[in-house]
Each structure stands twice: as structure tokens, then as C-alpha cells.
Amino acid sequence: MSSEGNRRRRGRALSFGVSAVLLAATLFPVLWLAQISLKTDVEAMRMPPAIFFVPTLDNYAAIFQGRFARSFLNSLVVSISTTLIGMLLGVPAAYALSRASFGRSQRLALWVLTTRMAPPIAFAIPFFLAYRWLGLIDTLSGLLIIYLTFNLSLVMWMMRTFFDGIPRSLEEAAAIDGAGPLQVFRRITLPLSGPGLATTAIFCFVFAWNDFFYALVLTRSRALMAPVAIVNFMNYEGWEWGKIGAAATMIMLPVVLFALAVRRYLIRGLTAGALKG
Amino acid sequence: MRRRERVFVVLLSPALIVLALVTLAPFAFLLLTSLTPLNLAKPATWWDFHRPLANFVDLPADGRFLNSLGVQLRLSAFTVLGQLLLGLGAALLLNRRSRVLEAIRALFIIPMVLPPIVVAIIWKVLFTPDISVLNWILGLAHLPQPAWLAEPRLALPAIVVADVWEWFPFTLLMLLAALQMMPAEPIEAARIDGAGTWQVFRHVVLPLLRPAIVVTVLFRLIESVKAFPLIFIMTGGGPGTVTEATNYYAFLQGFTYSLLGFSAAISVVVLAGTFLLSYVIVRWVGTRVDVE
Numbered sequence: 001m002s003s004e005g006n007r008r009r010r011g012r013a014l015s016f017g018v019s020a021v022l023l024a025a026t027l028f029p030v031l032w033l034a035q036i037s038l039k040t041d042v043e044a045m046r047m048p049p050a051i052f053f054v055p056t057l058d059n060y061a062a063i064f065q066g067r068f069a070r071s072f073l074n075s076l077v078v079s080i081s082t083t084l085i086g087m088l089l090g091v092p093a094a095y096a097l098s099r100a101s102f103g104r105s106q107r108l109a110l111w112v113l114t115t116r117m118a119p120p121i122a123f124a125i126p127f128f129l130a131y132r133w134l135g136l137i138d139t140l141s142g143l144l145i146i147y148l149t150f151n152l153s154l155v156m157w158m159m160r161t162f163f164d165g166i167p168r169s170l171e172e173a174a175a176i177d178g179a180g181p182l183q184v185f186r187r188i189t190l191p192l193s194g195p196g197l198a199t200t201a202i203f204c205f206v207f208a209w210n211d212f213f214y215a216l217v218l219t220r221s222r223a224l225m226a227p228v229a230i231v232n233f234m235n236y237e238g239w240e241w242g243k244i245g246a247a248a249t250m251i252m253l254p255v256v257l258f259a260l261a262v263r264r265y266l267i268r269g270l271t272a273g274a275l276k277g
Numbered sequence: 278m279r280r281r282e283r284v285f286v287v288l289l290s291p292a293l294i295v296l297a298l299v300t301l302a303p304f305a306f307l308l309l310t311s312l313t314p315l316n317l318a319k320p321a322t323w324w325d326f327h328r329p330l331a332n333f334v335d336l337p338a339d340g341r342f343l344n345s346l347g348v349q350l351r352l353s354a355f356t357v358l359g360q361l362l363l364g365l366g367a368a369l370l371l372n373r374r375s376r377v378l379e380a381i382r383a384l385f386i387i388p389m390v391l392p393p394i395v396v397a398i399i400w401k402v403l404f405t406p407d408i409s410v411l412n413w414i415l416g417l418a419h420l421p422q423p424a425w426l427a428e429p430r431l432a433l434p435a436i437v438v439a440d441v442w443e444w445f446p447f448t449l450l451m452l453l454a455a456l457q458m459m460p461a462e463p464i465e466a467a468r469i470d471g472a473g474t475w476q477v478f479r480h481v482v483l484p485l486l487r488p489a490i491v492v493t494v495l496f497r498l499i500e501s502v503k504a505f506p507l508i509f510i511m512t513g514g515g516p517g518t519v520t521e522a523t524n525y526y527a528f529l530q531g532f533t534y535s536l537l538g539f540s541a542a543i544s545v546v547v548l549a550g551t552f553l554l555s556y557v558i559v560r561w562v563g564t565r566v567d568v569e
Binding site (some may be wrong): 036049120123125127130147149167185212270 | 292302307375390392395413502506526545549
């Protein structure tokens with residue numbers, strides 16, 4: 001009996017140990033980049049690397065005095081507004097999909113999944129051509145619209161599964177009391193959907209914020225986004241490692257915080273709601 | 278009841294109209310563009326439908342396109358395999374009831390949520406000899422310190438490593454969720470019959486995991502086409518065309534050489550593959566599956 005207990009305890013210790021090593025290996029690359037942002041370029045390239053060094057915020061000061069500050073603001077504006085518009089259009093639609101029996105939900109699922117999964121280049125070409133004609137190249141609105149290609153379907157699909165989870169008995173009671181469908185939605189369902197709305201909004205924000213490809217193809221200078229602005233620190237004369245590290249750290253910070261907040265729903269968001277996580 | 282249905286149609290229509298405008302219209306436009314020799318530098322090539330299938334006839338004869346398919350195939354196969362093995366291993370490891378492990382689990386998701394450009398930069402830093410701590414460690418062990426991204430034999434494996442790191446948290450989450458809802462009885466029964474750990478895994482756990490593994494692999498396969506920022510930052514498709522995956526080749530044709538018609542044709546081919554895989558997912562697993 002006691003040898004069985006010993007074996008189990010040893011198995012537990014072993015799995016804890018291996019998990020710790022795996023976690024360290026997983027996080028090391030991120031932390032390594034973050035510490036470069038606190039070093040001068042000379043220090044960053046020194047081997048053996050200094051474990052103890054006097055951290056400097058010079059890189060952060062430098063990037064926010066240059067064009068990067070503007071691009072960071074651009075990224076914020078576009079990500080927030082595409083989230084708002086996507087939610088405004090998508091949430092009512094998701095409610096209708098959840099409560100009405102339209103009967104063609106499989107075909108819609110395929111549509112949503114395909115647009116979500118389509119390689120960005122397939123959208124980039126027609127949007128690029130249309131934007132040249134419409135004068136939307138290098139504009140914030142142009143990016144806002146193309147981000148709807150993935151965010152609108154994401155909102156519809158994620159919110160639908162959230163609404164499916166809210167019991168209809170409350171709504172039916174209100175309807176018997178004479179409330180119309182719109183009133184029921186606004187007064188009963190929406191107030192109960194807070195966590196679902198917050199989670200979905202965070203996903204929209206993160207997907208827009210993380211985009212690199214569309215921003216690269218559809219902007220030049222005025223509508224520069226933060227992920228593309230980083231590329232400007234990679235010159236022929238050499239890479240400005242410290243600034244690259246600082247800019248990358250700034251870009252990943254909000255995403256990491258948000259992601260940890262919605263980690264329970266990560267699967268649902270990344271599979272466009274096709275799987276409930 | 279009639280009135281209720283009408284309200285739902287009103288709620289649904291704006292979203293469907295916008296969705297059609299931003300997804301269906303571009304698909305149609307892409308298809309039309311792929312039938313023309315559109316070259317941005319030559320205005321006469323706009324709406325030139327004289328030889329509508331010329332791009333698709335040229336594709337199989339384009340060595341660089343065929344090379345890109347090969348690169349894409351190797352990239353997809355090795356990244357998905359790596360993510361599956363690492364994710365499965367980590368899921369089995371973390372599948373225990375414990376406060377500590379639950380807290381740790383949350384931290385494992387970080388690579389997958391990082392902006393892809395940041396992932397690309399992280400690995401560029403680790404694989405560039407000037408600044409690589411990896412190479413310094415290899416030097417300490419008296420091992421060769423290759424210029425990973427400039428070495429034709431090592432460039433693609435380097436990108437595979439970065440991609441596996443970025444996305445194994447996804448397979449980890451999916452398989453962990455499947456493990457946690459697995460019924461305990463068959464495992465207990467096998468134990469009582471004297472099966473060892475490996476036998477239980479091989480003959481009980483693995484068969485029960487199969488559906489979750491299939492779905493996870495399909496999702497990753499589709500997404501593996503999108504490794505654009507890694508290639509763009511780490512190698513630029515080089516050295517030569519060693520890391521020029523199909524998606525990246527389409528980008529070069531369209532946005533570096535301005536041959537948007539030809540680029541559209543490549544995109545149509547990639548899109549058809551994506552559609553096929555999505556169709557398989559929807560047919561096999563339905564529109565929704567519980568993994569928790």
C-alpha cells in the first residue's frame with residue numbers, strides 16, 4: 001500500500017518537474033525579447049549575456065518620440081472601432097440566429113467558417129483593387145472595413161453560442177406579460193449576456209490588433225499600424241534591436257493581458273465557434 | 278408569431294448584407310481577377326478576358342509555383358505533426374487535478390495569442406548569429422553555430438520550430454479539454470485488468486481521443502497556410518526559394534511584381550483547398566461540438 005503511495009507521489013513530482021521545464025522553455029523566448037528592450041544595442045549583442053544589468057527605458061522613450069507613437073494610436077483607433085461596428089451589426093444578428101428557426105444554419109456555418117479560414121491573400125487582392133478605385137488605400141477606414149471580414153462572422157458565431165446558453169423560459173415569461181421581441185432582447189437577454197459580450201469584444205480587438213498582412217498591403221504611411229511600423233526599425237545598416245524589442249513588447253502587452261482574461265473561451269474564438277470550448 | 282419572425286429578419290439582415298458585401302463580393306471579384314492577366318503596370322490588362330483560363334493553364338508549368346506547393350506541404354506536415362506531438366504530450370502531463378497545474382495552464386497559452394509579427398521577431402532574434410543566445414550556448418558546448426536563416430538546409434526547419442512553438446498551445450488546449458471530459462470507467466477497468474500506463478494510453482485513451490485529434494489537425498492544417506509573418510520577417514522566402522510557401526509566393530507575384538491576375542489564380546487554388554477542408558470539418562463534426 002505504502003509503495004503504491006510512494007510511486008504515485010513520485011509520479012506527481014515528476015510531472016510537476018517536467019511541466020515546470022516545459023513552461024520555462026515556452027516562456028523563455030518571450031522574456032528574452034522583453035529583456036532586450038531594456039538594454040542598449042551594444043549590451044543586447046554582448047555574449048555571454050549579462051544577467052544583471054542596469055535596465056534602461058531609453059528604447060521606449062525613443063520609439064514614442066518617433067513615428068511609432070502615431071502608429072500605436074492608429075492601431076488602437078482601428079481595432080476599437082472595428083470591434084464596435086462588428087458588435088453593433090453582429091450581436092442582433094446572432095440573437096436572431098439563436099432564437100429563430102431559419103433552418104439553413106449548416107450552410108451559414110460553412111460560409112462563416114470558410115471566410116474565417118480563408119487565406120488573407122484571397123481578400124487582400126480584391127480589396128486592394130477596389131480600394132485603389134475608391135481611394136481607400138492607406139486609410140484607417142479601409143482597414144476597419146477589411147477587419148469586418150473576420151470580425152463580423154466571429155461576433156455572429158460566438159454570440160450565437162452564448163445566446164443559445166441563456167434559458168428561454170425568462171424570455172417567454174416576459175413575452176406572456178406583453179413585451180415584444182425587441183423589448184425582450186433589450187430588457188432580458190442583453191443584460192444577461194455581459195460576460196459573452198465582453199469576451200467576444202476582446203476577441204475582435206485582438207484579431208484586429210494582431211493583423212500584420214492587411215496592414216502591410218493596404219497602407220503606406222498615413223495609416224501606418226504598429227505591427228508594420230516595427231519593420232521600419234529593420235534597416236539595411238542593421239537592426240535596431242533595442243527599439244525592436246521595446247516596440248514588440250508594447251504591441252504584445254495588451255494582447256497578453258486580454259488573452260489571460262478570456263482564456264476559458266479561447267477555443268471557441270479560435271475555431272470561429274464551430275467548437276464550444 | 279409572424280411578427281416575431283419579421284423582427285428577427287430585421288435584426289439579421291444588416292449583418293448579412295454587410296457580410297455578403299465584405300466576403301461574397303470580394304470572392305466573386307477575386308475569381309474574375311484570376312481570369313485576367315491583370316498587371317498593375319499595364320492598364321490594358323484590366324478586364325481583359327480574351328484568354329480566361331490562361332493563368333490556370335500556366336500554373337502547372339510554373340516551376341516556382343510547384344516549388345511553393347512543395348514548401349507549403351513540408352511546412353504544413355511538419356508544423357502540424359510537431360504541434361500534435363508536443364500538444365498531446367503537454368496535455369497528458371497537465372491532465373491532473375492540481376491548483377498549481379491549473380495556474381500553469383493559463384501561461385501556456387501566451388505564444389498562441391501573441392501578435393504573429395512579435396513571434397516572428399522573437400525567433401529572428403534567437404536565430405540571428407550576431408545576437409543569438411542559442412548560438413552562444415551551442416558555442417559553449419563546442420557545437421557548430423550555424424547562420425540558421427541563411428542556411429538552405431536549416432531555414433525551413435527554423436520556421437517550423439517557430440510555428441510549432443506558436444501553435445502547440447492550441448493543440449494542447451483542445452486535447453486537454455477532450456481528456457478532461459473522457460469517462461473514467463474504461464480507464465479504471467483497463468487498470469484493474471492489469472494494463473500498464475503505456476497499454477492504457479495506447480488501447481484506451483488514444484482511441485477515445487481520436488475524434489478530437491482529427492478536428493484539431495484539420496483546424497491546424499487550414500491555418501498552417503497562414504504562416505506569412507514568420508516567412509516575411511525571418512527569411513523573406515529565402516535563401517533562394519527554399520522557404521517560399523504558396524501564400525508567400527502569391528504575395529510576391531501580386532504585391533512585389535504587380536501581377537495581380539496571376540496572384541489571384543494562385544489564391545483561388547489555395548482558397549479551394551481551404552474550402553474543401555472547412556467542408557470536411559462541418560460535415561464530420563457538425564456545426565458545433567462540445568469539447569468541454
